Amino acid sequence: MEKSSPCILFLLLVPSILFSLASAADADPIQDFCVATHPYGSLTTNGYLCKPNAAVTSDDFFSSSLTAELTTDNSYGVNASFADVRFFPGLNTLGISMARVVLDPGGVVPAHTHPRASEMVFVTEGLLLMGFVATDGRYFSKVLGAGEVFVFPRGLMHFQYNVGTKKAVEIVAYNSQLPGLLLAAPALFGSTPTIPDVVLAKSFLVDRKTVDNIKSKFG
Amino acid sequence: MEKSSPCILFLLLVPSILFSLASAADADPIQDFCVATHPYGSLTTNGYLCKPNAAVTSDDFFSSSLTAELTTDNSYGVNASFADVRFFPGLNTLGISMARVVLDPGGVVPAHTHPRASEMVFVTEGLLLMGFVATDGRYFSKVLGAGEVFVFPRGLMHFQYNVGTKKAVEIVAYNSQLPGLLLAAPALFGSTPTIPDVVLAKSFLVDRKTVDNIKSKFG
Amino acid sequence: MEKSSPCILFLLLVPSILFSLASAADADPIQDFCVATHPYGSLTTNGYLCKPNAAVTSDDFFSSSLTAELTTDNSYGVNASFADVRFFPGLNTLGISMARVVLDPGGVVPAHTHPRASEMVFVTEGLLLMGFVATDGRYFSKVLGAGEVFVFPRGLMHFQYNVGTKKAVEIVAYNSQLPGLLLAAPALFGSTPTIPDVVLAKSFLVDRKTVDNIKSKFG
Amino acid sequence: MEKSSPCILFLLLVPSILFSLASAADADPIQDFCVATHPYGSLTTNGYLCKPNAAVTSDDFFSSSLTAELTTDNSYGVNASFADVRFFPGLNTLGISMARVVLDPGGVVPAHTHPRASEMVFVTEGLLLMGFVATDGRYFSKVLGAGEVFVFPRGLMHFQYNVGTKKAVEIVAYNSQLPGLLLAAPALFGSTPTIPDVVLAKSFLVDRKTVDNIKSKFG
Amino acid sequence: MEKSSPCILFLLLVPSILFSLASAADADPIQDFCVATHPYGSLTTNGYLCKPNAAVTSDDFFSSSLTAELTTDNSYGVNASFADVRFFPGLNTLGISMARVVLDPGGVVPAHTHPRASEMVFVTEGLLLMGFVATDGRYFSKVLGAGEVFVFPRGLMHFQYNVGTKKAVEIVAYNSQLPGLLLAAPALFGSTPTIPDVVLAKSFLVDRKTVDNIKSKFG
Amino acid sequence: MEKSSPCILFLLLVPSILFSLASAADADPIQDFCVATHPYGSLTTNGYLCKPNAAVTSDDFFSSSLTAELTTDNSYGVNASFADVRFFPGLNTLGISMARVVLDPGGVVPAHTHPRASEMVFVTEGLLLMGFVATDGRYFSKVLGAGEVFVFPRGLMHFQYNVGTKKAVEIVAYNSQLPGLLLAAPALFGSTPTIPDVVLAKSFLVDRKTVDNIKSKFG
Structure with missing residues (x-):
């Protein structure tokens, strides 16, 4: 199991999870759209600069980033792919993003917060315990099956845990183009x-x- | 097919589609949460009043409204269930909502706008053509398969159309608790x-x- | 009447109407002003970049674009001029714009929405029927004479129609620098x-x- | 000229001018509309509470408050009528309002600021000098004739002055339901x-x- | 030192620290002010309802809550008093709040986040190490002396630690009426x-x- | 006293006071931070462009600008230093700033407004009368001693006046990166x-x- 020693695994997770994110109340757009000019790493204003209007095509509003094969051979038994502004430049200024998360039985999305978004989770398969802690110390939680939804208010500490005997999958939405993951x-x-x-x-x-x-x- | 005459059918669709919605840039919450006190119809401020904090429970952050069985025996060959503030009071002030849409082969979510939200669509099964028209008259469109995503910028005219030979299903996210559907x-x-x-x-x-x-x- | 065939006419209207617009809740400015550097077509961020402060003059806060002579020799019997950020760069970041609309007797501003603004109409002369449809299907309408005002909530479907026997003129305000017109x-x-x-x-x-x-x- | 002694006159102006206003970046609405339940004076939240949806009628989106006869027999030689949320409850949550100002030759809208709005002025008749001072001490000004527009960025000190030989009239728009007048x-x-x-x-x-x-x- | 056993101490800290807070981007006010009607615990909308305008007095804009004597006889060697909307109802809708923190030598404000605010710290006396971790895993930190300031971006994990040999005191500002403390x-x-x-x-x-x-x- | 003739003095004050400021409701950040690339004077968008992420260091979140020695040998008997985005580029997009003000006995921060921020004042030493005038003409005021706080709602006219017999000092917070001072x-x-x-x-x-x-x- 050396390959899945936590330290190494975490590094492997970084590209998909540490930089995850979800944002909650981005400013309103002030034009129809503003497709980001460059890939992640070239932030130049509060958000990205826009690709020239004439160069925008249908593909800019489409992403297949969530179809990535996700291996869960790591300490957490979990993996995720993201459709946020880093991977989907057309989301720039639109105030929304998504992720797809796969969890092995017993797998856990470790306790975390999103600095800039509320998060809504739709379970597509499996059985998931999810919970969050509010600023008054109260813990709210629920077990969800396929088709059910749960919401994590912006900035609160939360997690997901596969309590079923099979793989669990969830589709997650955030009200920010870049919610941030801590x-x-x-x-x-x-x-x-x-x-x-x-x-x-x-x-x-x-x-x-x-x-x-x-x-x-x-x- | 008298039962599915357009006029009657539309009335049937109303509860699930006409009042649909999707909102884009609600104001930020200024407390952890503010669970709406009453069901749809009792709007009393910009959003709803809050249930007393002590009465809030885990169930307030959970909804099974998207698991409703959806019949598509109507003129459009489509139906939808919603998890927005009307059906999920815990979303009040959180700036996000979701819907689940089922389309028969040839079924269409008719051309529409959401006055208060950008919309992001995740296809869970089937083959869907989706398109929108920007304010400069340009039409952007794409055919999506399972796992792919598309985004409709706030307020622009758009539709979805099942171009496959099987049922199609999509999970939709909006960056508003009540996006509105026109x-x-x-x-x-x-x-x-x-x-x-x-x-x-x-x-x-x-x-x-x-x-x-x-x-x-x-x- | 070949010159006023709808197809051709629409093209003629495009410069003044199709790209019209009105926006509703732009982000707050974070400096006194930010005069847009370039004319419409060079959008580079969420809004425009700013002209250097030292180059800003009184003329940047002034526009005569609404004084344009408006011919109504077209299918709709209507024309409009705009004072939004495309024609009035000083409006950049200020969250407001205006238009002036002239309608022949029987002329109509065709049914439309503004993706990014509420709209307030002041009738300067004539008799106008104006109406909008809310997301619950209700239609609200009123006939207005000179000096009266009406408001169209953001994103809802609306129109104006000259029901008088003389030319009608209206001054329109939007709470966005670029409301958008669909x-x-x-x-x-x-x-x-x-x-x-x-x-x-x-x-x-x-x-x-x-x-x-x-x-x-x-x- | 006792009738126009400044002290008394100012009191007379109060109802129409001191409470004037113009607001700039109200929060977005999160429903189609929220007609205010009560007249000015009953503020109960950040804005007003909403009239029940079923009680809303077309008249709620209409106002004739700007048609009021305006006497200018006072120290300033100016008067104004307002169509803001105090007089037009349907504007609640919509982020926009208007005013109509009449100035005698030599009349002045005294130097003032609007705490919550940018202001856009459309001159309908007459010749007006208008100017504002930015936070760096620079003064920007312009003389406007009929059909021309000027913009005052939010919160900056400004005035209007009738430099013509005849009455001047202007239609003013603010991007707030209650801009405030100082x-x-x-x-x-x-x-x-x-x-x-x-x-x-x-x-x-x-x-x-x-x-x-x-x-x-x-x- | 049984009285300062961590478990008990934490309970003691709760009133002053656990409910601390700091918020970042509340919606704009849409009236001059809206003094909250009731003390903390009676939240009824997104924020509080307003006290009637005529009942508002100068005292509503004043608070002495930060002058409270702060004992640091607890596990953390730290204590705080707050001037946020819970203790200072006049802040309702104004988007700002403050706190005052006292730290013994070696005392620590434990690692935490504020879900709804950026935080700016002014050191009035002592020597403090403060640091935060961004969503990409980078740690930023600095030792501050009297008169120096540091900023924690909204929602990021941070702490303060008295590295001096004397008591340290800081005045903290948040851009929310209720930033929340996790x-x-x-x-x-x-x-x-x-x-x-x-x-x-x-x-x-x-x-x-x-x-x-x-x-x-x-x- | 030629050195303190008002005209000259005002020029001297300009760098520290005239450009002061305080802002109230900047748009939310849509990334962890966006350190401004250039010093004051190079505004290029609604706010500043961001320094490349990799070049950001701990020093970007720190400022000693408030530690400046402040001479009060001028007409007002007052001086101030600022920690806003002009002097502290790391505040860009974070919606908060601070200032430190020193007043001689009898010294006055002259009547002013901040176009873009509410302001919260913490008195660190001395005895200060502070007051503001609301848009309905009501004047609210209070005398504050050390440790007490007062709030000025956004855009309202206010002042501070040292009514004690010793130097007074205050720490001021604004909910904007650049509140503006008029x-x-x-x-x-x-x-x-x-x-x-x-x-x-x-x-x-x-x-x-x-x-x-x-x-x-x-x-």
Whole structure:
């Protein structure tokens, strides 16, 4: 199982999950559309600059990025593909994006927040426990089967967990072109560089040894 | 086929389609959530009033409204169920909603606009032609298979058409809790009361007889 | 009357009407002003880039575009001039625009929507019937004389019709720098390329011959 | 000229001018419309509560408030009528309003700001000098004739002045349902209660006698 | 030091810290002000209803809530007082709030996010290390002395840590009337009810014993 | 006292006060951050363009601009330093900014408005009278001591005045990256070029001599 050691796996997940995201209340568009000129990495304003109108074609409003084959051979037993502005430039200024998530039995989308979006989940197959924690400390959760939907209010801590015996699949929508994904554990224990041990130990009320142990998983 | 005469059928469709909707850039929430107190029909502010916080439960963030059995025995060969604030009060202030649409082979979601949302479509099965017209008169369209996505910018005229030989199904997301649905033909030719013939004749550059003929379909 | 055949006429109207528009809730400005650098056609972000501050003059906040002589020798008996960001670059980021519309007796601003704005109409002379259809199918309408005002909520289908015996003139305001104009009939039956006949026939519950007939008016 | 003594006149102007207004970037509506339930004075949320949908009629989208006869027999030689949410409840949530202003030759709309709107002015008759001062101290101004338009960016100090020999009339649009009007002189020197003399003296770099003299005009 | 056992202490902190908050982009006000009618707990719309205009007094725009004596005799060595809409009803609709934080030497504001606001920190005394992690995993941090400022973009994970030898104090501003506070550790390990062990174990890549150990600190 | 003649002094104040500002409801960010590429003066869109992501460092989120030594040897007995997007490029798109103001005994921040922000004031030392005038002419005011806060709703006319016997200091927060500052007296009587005397005389109901006298202070 060396190939799926957490540290390495997380790196593998990064392209599809760490940069995930979901945004909630982007500004309104002030033209019909503004297809982003360049792929992810060339942000130049609050959003992207627009491709010249005359160069826009039907393909700019289409994406097959969610059809990617998703392997779940990793620590979380989960994988995702994204149709947000990074992979679907036509979404620029439109305030919406989607993702497709596959979970093995027992697989988990680790606890996380989206800084810029509410998220609505539609289960296409399987049995999923999903829950979130509000700012008053209350935990809300539900088990969903195929065809059912759940909503995570913007910025709150949430997760999904496959409690069934088969693969589970969900289609996720966000009200932002780039919702952002903050996976709590890797953000806290695996950032570059890392947050000082003392801060984490005090935040989690544990000793530094426990901190170092968790950090070693996300190195 | 008297049961599926257009006029009657449209009335049948009304509960699920005419009031459809999809919204695009609702104001940001200013609390974690604000579950709507009452079902559709009791709008009292820009959105709904909130259920008292202590009365909110996990079920408020969950909906099974999209699992409804959808019959397509009507003029359009299409039907839809909605998970928007009318049917899912927990969406109030969250700026997002969803719908599930089923289309027979040859079935069509008639040309329409959403006054308050961009729309993103995920095809779960079948083969669908979808297109929209921008304000400069350009028509953009694409045929989508399972797993592919398309986006309709806010307020533009669009449709979906099942060009395959089997049933097609799509999951639709909107960036509004209540996007609104304006089906062009029934809005123009079947409103209550109706738009004067002369206005429609001049708008479509046809004679009144043609207007009356179309009106008779949406009476 | 060949000169005023609908097909040709529509092309003539295009510069002033098809691209009309009106927007509703643009993002707030985050500086005093941001005069657009270039004329319409050079959109480069969500809105336009700004002219350097030092180059801005009083003329940038002024426009005479609404004083244009408007001929109404066309199928609709109507014409319009616009003071939106395309013709008045100083409006960039300010969230407002205007138009001036002239209608012959019997003239009609054909049924249309504005994807990005609510519209408020002030009648300066004449007698105008104006109406709109809401998403629940209800039709609201009123006859207005000089000095009276009417409002069309964002994205709803509406029209204006001169029911008087003299020329009518209206001043129109939109809460967007570029509201967008979707004239229903030409968008549906005269786009480039055109929407497939079968989709239109199914949307309007008419046969293809009727579709082709209407298409021929907007070719 | 006792009837037009400034103090008294200002009180007369209050109903039509002091509460004037113009708003710039209201939140988007999240339903078709939300007609305000009560007249001005019963604000109960961020905006007004909505009249029940079933009670809404065509008249709710119409107003004749701008047709009021306007007398200009006052210190400023100006008067105005308003079509904002105070007088036109149907504008609630729609983000737009209008006013009609009449100015005698030599009449002036005194220097003022609108806290919540950009303003666009259309001159229907006469010759008007209008100007504004930006936050960097630059003054922009222009003389406008009939049919010409000018724009005042949100929150900046501006005025209008009839430089012609005849009555001037303008139609004004704001991108807010309630833009707010802060007339500089009466706000500074005529508030209830008044700003302390020392503050005004130091703000305007004048002695208290000058302050008291100006205050006496707006008592 | 039994009184400062983490579990108990956290409960003590709750009134001042767990419900902290900071919001980022509330909707614009559409009247001068809308003083909230009731204290925290009576949310009834997206924000609060307004006190009648005539009942508003100068005191409604004033708060002494930040002057509260703050004891830091707890596990974190930190305490805070808040001037947000819960304690300062006049902030309703105004999109801004503040807090005052006191940290013992070695004290830490534990890692947390604000779902609805960017946060700007002004250090009034002491020496503070503050840092945040972006959604791409990068960690940004800085040590600040008196008079210096730092900004945490909306929704990102951040903390403050007193690295000096004396008490540190900071004044914090948020661009929301109710930014919300999600302390990562208590939200994850101390919610009511708690998130299932298996989900936390899989999220942090640790065994259940470690999870239970951390949970015991936040019971 | 030639050095503190009002005219000269105002010029001296300009860099720190005239361009002050505070903004209230900027659009939401649609990425984690967008550090402005250039210093003030190179505005190119609604806000600034973003520095490439890879070039962003911890220093971009930090500013020491508020630590500047502030001399109050001028007509107003006041000075200020700013941490807004002009001096702190990392604030771009984040919708927040701060300032620090020092007032001599008897010193006054002259009456002014912020076109784009609500403002919240925290008094760190001294005794300050602060007040504002609403659009209905009502004046609200309060004397604040250390640790107390006051709020000025967006766009309303307000001032601060040191009524104590010692220096007063305040930390100010705005919900905009660039709120804008319109000092009433210099904007009205000291713009470049100046507003015509007749307009000012009619606005303040004074004679031209008084106007010229005030103008001479702000020449």
